[in-house]
Amino acid sequence: MIQYRKILELYFTDVSQRTISTSVGSSRNTISDIVKRAEKLGLERLTDNMNNHWLEEFLFPEKQAIEKGFFPPDWEKIHKELQKKNVTLKLLHMEYDQQARDGGKIPYAYRTFAENYGKYAKKYKATMPIRRKPGEILEIDWAGSTLSINDRSNGGNLTVYVFVATFPYRQYSYVEGFLDMKSANWLTGHIHAFEYFGGVPDSLVPDNLKTGVSKALRGEPILNEAYRELADYYQTVIVPGRVRSPKDKASVEGTVGFISRQIIAALRHYQCFDLRDLNQQILSKLNELNQEAFQKRPGSRKKAFDEEEKSYLHPLRQTRFKLSEWRSAKVQPNYHIQIERMYYSVPYEYIQSDVDIRLSKDLIEVYFKDTRIASHMRLYGEIGQFSTLTDHMPDNHRLYLEHTPANSREWAKTIGSNMEEFVAILLKNGSEKKALNQLMSLRSLEKRHSKENMDLAAQNLLIASSNPTVSVYKTILARNKKREHAKDDGSLSKMVTNENFGFVRGANYFGGNPK
Incomplete structure (x- = not known):
């Protein structure tokens, strides 16, 4: 045998x-x-x-x-x-x-x-019994059944999705309703569950839903970045259940059915207009279930949790985790990214680059290859708003943005008193838009001429004309520069008057000293 x-x-x-x-x-x-x-x-x-x-x-x-x-x-x-x-x-x-x-x-x-x-x-199909340790695992899922609240705006119903978290060791659970199953509510459910339990388990076992797992690979699933941040903040680890393997989180699967019968079914006819009101009713029913006596052993879920499991949980952080959401975007040619139809600038060097965006309630952070390259206060209200930092602009864009009458006067002071007077005349005599265009052309000359030469040319212009213009100024500036170059290379010749010719009247004639 x-x-x-x-x-x-x-x-x-x-x-x-x-x-x-x-x-x-x-x-x-x-x-x-x-x-x-x-x-x-x-x-x-x-x-x-x-x-x-x-x-x-x-x-x-x-x-x-x-x-x-x-x-x-x-x-x-x-x-x-x-x-x-x-x-x-x-x-x-x-x-x-x-x-x-x-x-x-x-x-x-x-x-x-x-x-x-x-x-x-x-x-x-025989299942292997798994012995759980106190405080080791928290299994998490959305219940298949839903509740509803009345919509004041149209008289219809709004669907309420039920979040369930269960400790398999003694089946102690937390339940809360949300209006959608998006990432923000998924993370909020975890935070509220930790606060309800008064601690954090060693590991979390969720389903392979998109709000928790970005890609359900067989060997090592890729976690949603915001979910990973939450786990890091509370010093726990996430171990998603295998795809199509509900027995990996059998406790929460069983609790979902139990919750559906004891809470969801009991509140199916409850009429309310506010999600907070509904969650108060859910919490009341939940506390009754957790404190209900066991049928085959002494105590209750609440008592067993407090006596045997709670001491094994990690303590809560003093400050609550701030919710965030991660997205990706491509930097547009105008060096901005678009998030929820709002526009935020990044350094222009990253145009056409793919970047990651971390969104929190009040802040937007932009990352390129794990390095933060920009941050902005989050915009709300009318769509199409821009948040642009001048440090993110190319030099020519920054110069155009800063080109105002006040800024032009400040620039003129850095050149000299004569340029300051010339700029004041331009702003006074013409329309502001025309004057600013002229001043833009004037300021560009600083790249090719020194401040001393520019101020000297302004002085010459003010002496020669009572109605100075930029075109005449440019002519004077170019002539002065040409003369300076000629003086430097010795090609400048000095004119001498020959008084031997009769038709040339010299200085003596005009001075009144005849010979």
Whole structure:
């Protein structure tokens, strides 16, 4: 007789198959077949009810059929096929019956086929009991059932979604209603749950919903950034349940059904116009359930939690976590990003770059490759508003923005008193818009001329003309610069008057000193 249980017990304690073969008196091929079948069926540990007979039927159900002369069904294949849409056990029996008769074998009748499959499925779906530690895990989910409140604006109903958090150790729970299942309410539910429990667990086990998990990879799911920040702030870890594996968070799944019956169903006819009013009713019902006495053991969920579990929780932070939301955007050619139809500037060097945005209630922060490059107070109200910082602008844009009459006067002071007088005349004589355009052209000359030369040219202009203009100023400035260059290279010639010619009247003539 093959000792299935002893073989697996030794294998699970890392004993080699050669040693197991020697210990139980079975061949190594037999040991290998048993180990491979156990691994294929996901059997990782043994419980008390798994004796040799149970393990033989579970690992090799086809042997039972062969011993009785019937064609053995492939129960694993049948179990997988039955999970497909529109496939029934009756259809699978018809296919099995045809396969058996084509091979000249005896098939099971449908009743026996269904009974044997039931036995297989019961063992195949056997769940391993997991012993939880106090304060170790908090399982979280949205309830499938919803509530509603009356909408004052149109007389209709607003759907209320129910957030549920449960400690599996003693089934102590927290429940709250929200108007949507978006990230902000998901995080708010966690914060309120921590405050209700008076502490934080070692780990959180949510479902693979988008508000918590950005991408549900099989090995390591990618968490929503705001959710990860919350876990970091409260010093806990997030371990999402596997995709399509509700048994990973069986406690909250069971609590959701319990809450649906005891709270949601009880409040289905409750009429209210305010979510706070509804949540007060939910909290009242929740406290009743948590304080209700157990049927099969002394105490209640509340008492068991306070006595056995609460001391294992991590203490709450003194300040509540500030909600945030992460988004991504591309910097537009006008060096702004658009968030909820509001526009915020970033340094112009990042035009056409992809950036990450962290949104909180009052602040927007922009990150490029994990480095913060800009922050703004969040805009509310009329759409289309701009928040622009001058430090984010190119130099020519910044100069244009700062180009005002007052700013032009300040600039003139840095050049000299003559330029200050010239600018004042321009602003006084013409329209402001025309004067500012002239001054923009005037200020651009500073890139090619020194302040001393510019002020000297302004002095020459004010002496020569009572109605100075920018065009004449530019002519004087260019002439002065040309003369200065000629003086530097020695090409400037000094004119001398020759008084020997009669038609040339010299200084002596005009001075009144005839010879």
